Amino acid sequence: MKNIAVSLAICLAYPLISAALQDKDHKSGSSSDGGGGGHTPEVPTSLQIVTFKWHHVQEPYIIALWILVASLAKIVFHISHKVTTVVPESCLLIVLGLLLGGIVWAADHIASFTLTPTVFFFYLLPPIVLDAGYFMPNRLFFGNLGTILLYAVIGTVWNAATTGLSLYGVYLTGIMGDLQIGVLEFLLFGSLIAAVDPVAVLAVFEEVHVNDVLFIIVFGESLLNDAVTVVLYNVFDSFVAIGGENVTGVECVKGVVSFFVVSIGGTLVGIVFAFLLSLVTRFTKHVRIIEPGFVFVISYLSYLTSEMLSLSAILAITFCGIFCQKYVKANISEQSATTVRYTMKMLASGAETIVFMFLGISAVDPNIWVWNTAFILLTLLFISVYRIIGVVVQTWILNRYRMVQLEIIDQVVMSYGGLRGAVAFALVALLDGERVKAKNLFVSTTIIVVYFTVIFQGLTIKPLVQWLKVKRSEHHERKLNEKLHGRAFDHICSAIEDISGQIGHNYMRDK
């Protein structure tokens, strides 16, 4: 059974290789492909019964084939339960990507297949984040919103600033050699490497099953830090472009303003589209067949609109998912709801699979590798240490206000769960090599950091959680009694706030 699957995978890898080869032929200009049949108007010399028209179907074929290979890999990984209980799927996919990338490279010497930022941001990230938003446990999320926001905003700024500045400080000692870059480049690198990655957190935490509060804090942070990441990245990218000497106080104020514009704007775009989606699904009674399509198309438009206005697209689609879920589920038919649920899970899972496989494949290209031991090791050291310091200090402040305290054990998991992933990789790949001289060093370091966090921390977080005896998530359906009492308590709290005139976090519950 295993053999069948493995040989299937190999059989399917073969066309990819020949695809790469064909691609090379195409690039070197020898279009030997005659072609007279099918749906292409090419000039034949005589009637050909069968023609092989690879270029005709190349693009969709390669995409479909990669999706198939990634999906088959998932089957193979799960044939033996022993492997997947120890090694997270994301690690296995990265390793598979490295292998496949190696094969293609050996056959071809051209890295035709890499994770391009466009594909990642436009086609792979949206389904993952929409899935996260649409299935967000709202009560838990909004109940911990303050905590999540603190980590997402202050924590990310702290990580970015300290990592960037510390690296610059060490750079001044000369230990890294002469990289020909200034403090702004270091801050730019710090800002893209600072953010905890939602894809990586989801992939690793879904196999660990820590308790819900801990999960929502880490995962919520990874989603909401997007606005900070986008702003920091854009600000420092702009600063690098206009040159350090032209950075005035006005520019810095603009940076702060743009944080509020990007975060609040993105959220608003999401809410507007969620409202639109909820409205549209009220009228789909006679077109049940295409009903599920609206959920995907309108959410996706919220993402694209936000991206178009340079707001936080992740926030937009997250909040679109969060705010539409109740209304959409109530408006559409039961079959449509099932279709939406499973299709969304399928798209998200597929996208995640492809992201990790391509993170592996992208590392194979030797042209991007610039090795600088000091820079790479210090980056790993700084992001780990400052993450721990950030978590401890912020938790200390938070625990003075939180009803449910975050224990030392929780803090360890939160520090350890600060995984970096594909967002950082896509951002670093977007850097302009002309402008940022050390781009390749940044790319190499980001790959190492992503691999370190996903593979090393991903492998060890499960034993760590077991060793620390972290409270695990308990899956039990709430009893009717619990539900009724919970609901009653909510109403009482909200009534008390109403009477006392104080607006707390129960305020919105009855509105």
Added chain:
Amino acid sequence: MKNIAVSLAICLAYPLISAALQDKDHKSGSSSDGGGGGHTPEVPTSLQIVTFKWHHVQEPYIIALWILVASLAKIVFHISHKVTTVVPESCLLIVLGLLLGGIVWAADHIASFTLTPTVFFFYLLPPIVLDAGYFMPNRLFFGNLGTILLYAVIGTVWNAATTGLSLYGVYLTGIMGDLQIGVLEFLLFGSLIAAVDPVAVLAVFEEVHVNDVLFIIVFGESLLNDAVTVVLYNVFDSFVAIGGENVTGVECVKGVVSFFVVSIGGTLVGIVFAFLLSLVTRFTKHVRIIEPGFVFVISYLSYLTSEMLSLSAILAITFCGIFCQKYVKANISEQSATTVRYTMKMLASGAETIVFMFLGISAVDPNIWVWNTAFILLTLLFISVYRIIGVVVQTWILNRYRMVQLEIIDQVVMSYGGLRGAVAFALVALLDGERVKAKNLFVSTTIIVVYFTVIFQGLTIKPLVQWLKVKRSEHHERKLNEKLHGRAFDHICSAIEDISGQIGHNYMRDK
């Protein structure tokens, strides 16, 4: 309620217009779009808080927006049941397309949005045909396979030859003026206009509800004639390219051989992928989430593979759907089966909607219009008359062998249901304008023919069916008694064939 939907549709049409305008700006080279933020590396002069980056998101945005507009249009059409019971949705969509195309044209004077053959053959046709194959009533289809094949093969060749030759005959009288084309071009045009279109037949017949046998014969013909259409189109396209004087007997034999290669090859590709799909779904027990994805990816690969080898892609994906359905449904989980069912219906319905809307939009471009009254009217006349003659003669032959006779009424509906559609339009759009001088005349005539069959015949087929008192489909769940007896009869027939040593069409039933 109606107003809301209408204003929604108008609101959503607006960005399309501005999109077109932006597109024009882009073409005329004035890329005023500064852009310094977001995920694009462009050179800013100072930090910009909000930038409007249309080109960045243009491509996916326009696609998502068109899908949304088409879906909203469907909602609007179905708000009033009075309209849709009289006018088929396909007509309404074509009219909407004409309106939207007119608006974009008025604002823009560039026909930016047309139904390109690539989009149609690669992305819109496959879901429609896969849906048809996957939900094919196998018993009915294979029970009438002989009849379907006769109409599909002989009927289509008959239609193509007679239409092409008759047009050429009239052309020789000089009534059409001097078109500077020869007999081969006429036959090429005949072969692309001859084929009954699966998309149009589905769209019109699903609202008419004729009895199952009549439907499967017309619809089966429209699917299986693809091999004939592809071959005839390719053969005459090649003949036009190599010139009439170079067409030898060998070339003609090659044409006949290529028919068998294209049809049997396409079917085999479909069966191989159906087997692969059935095999893969046996191993998806542990990856239920991505299970539905395999159905779509592997079926799509069957289509692309067939297209790559210049075989009949429609036959491939139809038979992939037909042969995998039983095994896939048995292998995957119940939720996955529901997801596959509804997602497939949604994709097919969405694709159909977009096809008809774009058939409307594509007709707006004045640059493609060449009017030749004689040519257009005679084409309409010939395709109608020869369709009737073909149906009557073939049915007369068939009725000598069929147990269930096809009545005169059935023949009227079959003749009248010979709708032409998007396949013909896409094929004519693929013609090489350099090689086929009369391309624009062919395109214009095809649009008129498609509009005539879809709108005029689509509007009148329902009254006709009611007036003729055609047996309608009866939807009743078969009783247990009927099922048991039906099953018993099958086994008895198959046993009798086995004993008598005769191989009839029950032979495969017990194997």
